Amino acid sequence: MSPAATAASSAPAISVRGLTKTFGGRRVVNQIDLQVGAGRIVGFLGPNGSGKTTTMRMLCGLLTPDAGEGQCLGLDFRRDAVQLRRQVGYMTQKFGLYEDLTIRENLEFVARLYELPDRRTRVDEALHRLGLATRGGQLAGALSGGWKQRLALAASLLHRPRLLLLDEPTAGVDPKARREFWDQLHQLAREGMTVLVATHYMDEAARCDELVFIAYGEVLAQGDQQAVLSAAGCGADEDLEQAFVRLIARATDNFAGAA
Ligand SMILES: Nc1ncnc2c1ncn2[C@@H]1O[C@H](COP(=O)(O)OP(=O)(O)OP(=O)(O)O)[C@@H](O)[C@H]1O
Numbered sequence: 001m002s003p004a005a006t007a008a009s010s011a012p013a014i015s016v017r018g019l020t021k022t023f024g025g026r027r028v029v030n031q032i033d034l035q036v037g038a039g040r041i042v043g044f045l046g047p048n049g050s051g052k053t054t055t056m057r058m059l060c061g062l063l064t065p066d067a068g069e070g071q072c073l074g075l076d077f078r079r080d081a082v083q084l085r086r087q088v089g090y091m092t093q094k095f096g097l098y099e100d101l102t103i104r105e106n107l108e109f110v111a112r113l114y115e116l117p118d119r120r121t122r123v124d125e126a127l128h129r130l131g132l133a134t135r136g137g138q139l140a141g142a143l144s145g146g147w148k149q150r151l152a153l154a155a156s157l158l159h160r161p162r163l164l165l166l167d168e169p170t171a172g173v174d175p176k177a178r179r180e181f182w183d184q185l186h187q188l189a190r191e192g193m194t195v196l197v198a199t200h201y202m203d204e205a206a207r208c209d210e211l212v213f214i215a216y217g218e219v220l221a222q223g224d225q226q227a228v229l230s231a232a233g234c235g236a237d238e239d240l241e242q243a244f245v246r247l248i249a250r251a252t253d254n255f256a257g258a259a
Pocket of ligand 1: 023024046047048051
Protein backbone atom coordinates (compact mmCIF):
# COMPACT_ATOMS: atom_id res chain seq x y z
CA MET A 1 0.00 0.00 0.00
CA SER A 2 1.32 3.47 -0.84
CA PRO A 3 2.13 5.88 2.02
CA ALA A 4 -0.71 8.13 0.80
CA ALA A 5 -3.17 5.23 0.87
CA THR A 6 -1.96 4.25 4.34
CA ALA A 7 -2.44 7.81 5.57
CA ALA A 8 -5.91 7.94 4.04
CA SER A 9 -7.02 4.65 5.56
CA SER A 10 -5.76 5.61 9.02
CA ALA A 11 -7.57 8.97 8.92
CA PRO A 12 -10.71 9.06 11.06
CA ALA A 13 -13.94 8.31 9.21
CA ILE A 14 -15.79 10.80 11.42
CA SER A 15 -14.20 13.80 13.08
CA VAL A 16 -16.68 16.46 14.17
CA ARG A 17 -16.71 19.08 16.92
CA GLY A 18 -19.43 21.10 18.55
CA LEU A 19 -22.35 19.39 16.81
CA THR A 20 -25.49 21.18 17.98
CA LYS A 21 -29.19 21.07 17.07
CA THR A 22 -32.16 22.86 18.59
CA PHE A 23 -35.81 21.99 17.94
CA GLY A 24 -38.46 24.48 19.04
CA GLY A 25 -36.11 26.22 21.47
CA ARG A 26 -34.94 22.91 23.02
CA ARG A 27 -31.34 21.92 22.45
CA VAL A 28 -31.46 18.18 21.72
CA VAL A 29 -27.83 17.84 20.60
CA ASN A 30 -25.44 20.00 22.55
CA GLN A 31 -21.82 20.47 21.52
CA ILE A 32 -21.10 16.84 20.64
CA ASP A 33 -17.55 15.94 19.63
CA LEU A 34 -17.15 12.64 17.85
CA GLN A 35 -14.09 10.81 16.55
CA VAL A 36 -14.55 7.48 14.82
CA GLY A 37 -11.59 5.64 13.33
CA ALA A 38 -11.90 4.07 9.89
CA GLY A 39 -12.91 0.42 10.01
CA ARG A 40 -14.18 0.62 13.60
CA ILE A 41 -17.56 -0.44 14.92
CA VAL A 42 -18.74 2.20 17.35
CA GLY A 43 -21.83 1.74 19.51
CA PHE A 44 -23.97 4.78 20.13
CA LEU A 45 -25.88 4.43 23.39
CA GLY A 46 -28.25 6.63 25.31
CA PRO A 47 -31.79 6.73 26.67
CA ASN A 48 -34.81 7.36 24.43
CA GLY A 49 -34.79 10.93 23.20
CA SER A 50 -31.13 11.57 24.07
CA GLY A 51 -30.25 12.76 20.54
CA LYS A 52 -28.79 9.69 18.79
CA THR A 53 -31.01 9.81 15.69
CA THR A 54 -30.64 13.58 15.41
CA THR A 55 -26.85 13.24 15.56
CA MET A 56 -26.80 10.54 12.89
CA ARG A 57 -29.09 12.51 10.60
CA MET A 58 -26.72 15.48 10.83
CA LEU A 59 -23.68 13.31 10.17
CA CYS A 60 -25.09 11.97 6.93
CA GLY A 61 -26.28 15.34 5.70
CA LEU A 62 -30.03 14.73 6.11
CA LEU A 63 -30.40 17.41 8.76
CA THR A 64 -28.63 20.75 8.92
CA PRO A 65 -26.88 21.38 12.24
CA ASP A 66 -27.17 24.74 14.00
CA ALA A 67 -23.46 24.58 14.83
CA GLY A 68 -20.54 22.25 14.48
CA GLU A 69 -17.71 21.59 12.12
CA GLY A 70 -15.65 18.71 10.90
CA GLN A 71 -15.35 15.95 8.39
CA CYS A 72 -16.90 12.62 7.51
CA LEU A 73 -14.91 10.45 5.09
CA GLY A 74 -12.63 13.41 4.43
CA LEU A 75 -15.55 15.59 3.31
CA ASP A 76 -16.83 18.67 5.10
CA PHE A 77 -20.03 17.22 6.54
CA ARG A 78 -21.91 20.52 6.12
CA ARG A 79 -20.57 21.91 2.86
CA ASP A 80 -20.23 18.57 1.03
CA ALA A 81 -23.47 17.01 2.30
CA VAL A 82 -24.63 15.90 -1.15
CA GLN A 83 -21.36 14.14 -1.96
CA LEU A 84 -21.29 12.64 1.51
CA ARG A 85 -24.74 11.09 1.16
CA ARG A 86 -23.40 9.08 -1.78
CA GLN A 87 -20.78 7.47 0.46
CA VAL A 88 -22.85 6.84 3.56
CA GLY A 89 -25.32 4.04 4.13
CA TYR A 90 -28.07 5.02 6.55
CA MET A 91 -30.49 2.51 8.02
CA THR A 92 -33.39 4.02 9.92
CA GLN A 93 -35.26 2.54 12.88
CA LYS A 94 -38.36 1.72 10.85
CA PHE A 95 -38.41 -0.70 7.91
CA GLY A 96 -38.54 1.73 5.00
CA LEU A 97 -38.92 -0.65 2.06
CA TYR A 98 -42.02 -1.74 0.17
CA GLU A 99 -43.80 -4.71 1.70
CA ASP A 100 -45.73 -5.43 -1.50
CA LEU A 101 -42.56 -5.70 -3.61
CA THR A 102 -40.25 -8.71 -3.64
CA ILE A 103 -36.80 -8.58 -2.11
CA ARG A 104 -35.21 -8.23 -5.55
CA GLU A 105 -37.69 -5.56 -6.66
CA ASN A 106 -37.01 -3.55 -3.53
CA LEU A 107 -33.27 -3.67 -4.12
CA GLU A 108 -33.69 -2.80 -7.81
CA PHE A 109 -35.84 0.16 -6.80
CA VAL A 110 -33.18 1.46 -4.39
CA ALA A 111 -30.46 0.89 -7.03
CA ARG A 112 -32.50 3.03 -9.44
CA LEU A 113 -32.90 5.77 -6.82
CA TYR A 114 -29.12 5.89 -6.49
CA GLU A 115 -28.82 5.86 -10.29
CA LEU A 116 -26.29 3.03 -10.01
CA PRO A 117 -24.70 2.13 -13.33
CA ASP A 118 -24.50 -1.67 -12.98
CA ARG A 119 -27.75 -2.27 -11.15
CA ARG A 120 -28.13 -5.99 -11.79
CA THR A 121 -24.60 -6.76 -10.54
CA ARG A 122 -25.08 -4.60 -7.46
CA VAL A 123 -28.40 -6.25 -6.59
CA ASP A 124 -26.99 -9.76 -7.12
CA GLU A 125 -23.97 -8.83 -4.99
CA ALA A 126 -26.19 -7.56 -2.16
CA LEU A 127 -28.49 -10.60 -2.33
CA HIS A 128 -25.54 -12.93 -2.17
CA ARG A 129 -23.73 -11.07 0.61
CA LEU A 130 -26.73 -11.05 2.92
CA GLY A 131 -27.72 -14.65 2.21
CA LEU A 132 -30.85 -13.52 0.37
CA ALA A 133 -30.01 -15.04 -3.02
CA THR A 134 -32.57 -17.84 -2.79
CA ARG A 135 -35.27 -15.51 -1.47
CA GLY A 136 -35.13 -12.84 -4.17
CA GLY A 137 -38.70 -13.56 -5.32
CA GLN A 138 -40.22 -13.44 -1.83
CA LEU A 139 -42.41 -10.50 -0.87
CA ALA A 140 -40.70 -8.23 1.63
CA GLY A 141 -43.92 -8.08 3.66
CA ALA A 142 -43.80 -11.85 4.21
CA LEU A 143 -40.35 -11.76 5.83
CA SER A 144 -39.70 -12.15 9.55
CA GLY A 145 -38.29 -9.15 11.44
CA GLY A 146 -34.74 -10.50 11.23
CA TRP A 147 -34.89 -11.03 7.45
CA LYS A 148 -36.44 -7.60 6.95
CA GLN A 149 -33.50 -6.05 8.75
CA ARG A 150 -31.12 -8.01 6.57
CA LEU A 151 -32.90 -6.72 3.50
CA ALA A 152 -32.69 -3.16 4.83
CA LEU A 153 -28.96 -3.64 5.42
CA ALA A 154 -28.56 -5.01 1.89
CA ALA A 155 -30.35 -1.92 0.54
CA SER A 156 -28.10 0.41 2.51
CA LEU A 157 -25.02 -1.31 1.02
CA LEU A 158 -26.05 -1.18 -2.65
CA HIS A 159 -24.16 2.01 -3.43
CA ARG A 160 -21.04 0.58 -1.73
CA PRO A 161 -20.77 3.14 1.06
CA ARG A 162 -17.65 3.51 3.22
CA LEU A 163 -19.54 4.50 6.34
CA LEU A 164 -22.69 2.90 7.77
CA LEU A 165 -24.94 4.77 10.18
CA LEU A 166 -27.36 2.28 11.68
CA ASP A 167 -30.17 3.46 13.92
CA GLU A 168 -31.29 0.62 16.18
CA PRO A 169 -31.08 -1.84 13.30
CA THR A 170 -32.07 -4.89 15.34
CA ALA A 171 -34.86 -3.47 17.50
CA GLY A 172 -37.42 -6.22 18.08
CA VAL A 173 -35.33 -8.86 16.30
CA ASP A 174 -34.77 -12.26 17.96
CA PRO A 175 -31.34 -13.07 19.50
CA LYS A 176 -30.25 -15.51 16.75
CA ALA A 177 -31.06 -13.06 13.95
CA ARG A 178 -29.40 -10.25 15.91
CA ARG A 179 -26.25 -12.34 16.26
CA GLU A 180 -26.21 -13.07 12.52
CA PHE A 181 -26.76 -9.40 11.75
CA TRP A 182 -23.78 -8.53 13.94
CA ASP A 183 -21.64 -11.19 12.27
CA GLN A 184 -22.39 -9.33 9.03
CA LEU A 185 -21.32 -6.02 10.58
CA HIS A 186 -18.03 -7.53 11.73
CA GLN A 187 -17.41 -8.96 8.27
CA LEU A 188 -18.06 -5.53 6.75
CA ALA A 189 -15.69 -3.89 9.25
CA ARG A 190 -12.98 -6.42 8.36
CA GLU A 191 -13.37 -5.23 4.78
CA GLY A 192 -12.82 -1.63 5.88
CA MET A 193 -16.34 -0.37 6.56
CA THR A 194 -16.80 2.08 9.43
CA VAL A 195 -19.98 1.54 11.44
CA LEU A 196 -21.71 3.85 13.89
CA VAL A 197 -24.62 1.92 15.37
CA ALA A 198 -27.25 3.10 17.83
CA THR A 199 -28.47 0.33 20.09
CA HIS A 200 -30.23 -0.25 23.39
CA TYR A 201 -28.88 -3.81 23.65
CA MET A 202 -25.90 -4.21 25.95
CA ASP A 203 -24.84 -7.52 24.35
CA GLU A 204 -24.49 -5.58 21.09
CA ALA A 205 -22.57 -2.81 22.86
CA ALA A 206 -20.15 -5.47 24.05
CA ARG A 207 -19.47 -6.44 20.42
CA CYS A 208 -18.37 -2.89 19.49
CA ASP A 209 -14.76 -1.70 19.30
CA GLU A 210 -15.71 1.54 21.02
CA LEU A 211 -18.73 3.11 22.66
CA VAL A 212 -20.19 6.58 22.87
CA PHE A 213 -22.70 7.13 25.68
CA ILE A 214 -24.93 10.19 25.44
CA ALA A 215 -27.79 11.72 27.44
CA TYR A 216 -29.53 15.08 27.20
CA GLY A 217 -27.72 15.61 23.91
CA GLU A 218 -24.26 15.45 25.49
CA VAL A 219 -21.49 12.85 25.47
CA LEU A 220 -21.12 11.24 28.91
CA ALA A 221 -18.36 8.74 28.14
CA GLN A 222 -16.45 7.56 25.11
CA GLY A 223 -13.87 4.87 24.43
CA ASP A 224 -13.50 1.12 24.67
CA GLN A 225 -15.52 -0.89 27.20
CA GLN A 226 -12.90 -0.51 29.91
CA ALA A 227 -12.73 3.26 29.44
CA VAL A 228 -16.52 3.53 29.71
CA LEU A 229 -16.65 1.31 32.81
CA SER A 230 -13.94 3.47 34.42
CA ALA A 231 -15.69 6.71 33.46
CA ALA A 232 -18.84 5.39 35.14
CA GLY A 233 -16.85 4.45 38.25
CA CYS A 234 -17.74 0.77 37.88
CA GLY A 235 -15.97 -1.94 39.85
CA ALA A 236 -14.46 -5.12 38.40
CA ASP A 237 -17.71 -7.07 38.91
CA GLU A 238 -19.91 -4.51 37.14
CA ASP A 239 -20.95 -4.53 33.51
CA LEU A 240 -21.97 -2.13 30.75
CA GLU A 241 -25.59 -2.11 31.86
CA GLN A 242 -24.53 -0.90 35.29
CA ALA A 243 -22.25 1.67 33.65
CA PHE A 244 -25.19 2.88 31.56
CA VAL A 245 -27.46 3.24 34.62
CA ARG A 246 -24.79 5.09 36.60
CA LEU A 247 -23.88 7.46 33.80
CA ILE A 248 -27.51 8.33 33.14
CA ALA A 249 -28.24 8.83 36.85
CA ARG A 250 -25.26 11.18 37.14
CA ALA A 251 -26.29 13.09 34.01
CA THR A 252 -29.86 13.38 35.30
CA ASP A 253 -28.61 14.82 38.61
CA ASN A 254 -26.41 17.32 36.76
CA PHE A 255 -29.18 18.19 34.37
CA ALA A 256 -31.71 18.72 37.18
CA GLY A 257 -29.10 20.76 39.10
CA ALA A 258 -28.42 22.97 36.10
CA ALA A 259 -32.11 23.45 35.21
N1 LIG B 1 -37.92 17.04 13.73
C1 LIG B 1 -38.06 17.21 15.05
N2 LIG B 1 -38.78 18.23 15.56
C2 LIG B 1 -38.91 18.42 16.88
N3 LIG B 1 -38.33 17.64 17.82
C3 LIG B 1 -37.60 16.60 17.38
C4 LIG B 1 -37.42 16.33 15.98
N4 LIG B 1 -36.63 15.23 15.86
C5 LIG B 1 -36.34 14.83 17.10
N5 LIG B 1 -36.91 15.65 18.02
C6 LIG B 1 -36.78 15.56 19.48
O1 LIG B 1 -35.40 15.56 19.78
C7 LIG B 1 -35.13 14.71 20.89
C8 LIG B 1 -34.04 13.74 20.49
O2 LIG B 1 -34.61 12.80 19.59
P1 LIG B 1 -33.79 11.65 18.90
O3 LIG B 1 -34.73 10.92 18.00
O4 LIG B 1 -32.56 12.21 18.30
O5 LIG B 1 -33.39 10.73 20.13
P2 LIG B 1 -32.86 9.23 20.18
O6 LIG B 1 -31.73 9.22 21.16
O7 LIG B 1 -32.58 8.73 18.81
O8 LIG B 1 -34.10 8.45 20.81
P3 LIG B 1 -34.57 6.90 20.65
O9 LIG B 1 -33.59 6.05 21.40
O10 LIG B 1 -35.92 6.90 21.28
O11 LIG B 1 -34.61 6.60 19.20
C9 LIG B 1 -36.44 14.04 21.26
O12 LIG B 1 -37.01 14.73 22.36
C10 LIG B 1 -37.29 14.22 20.02
O13 LIG B 1 -38.66 14.30 20.35
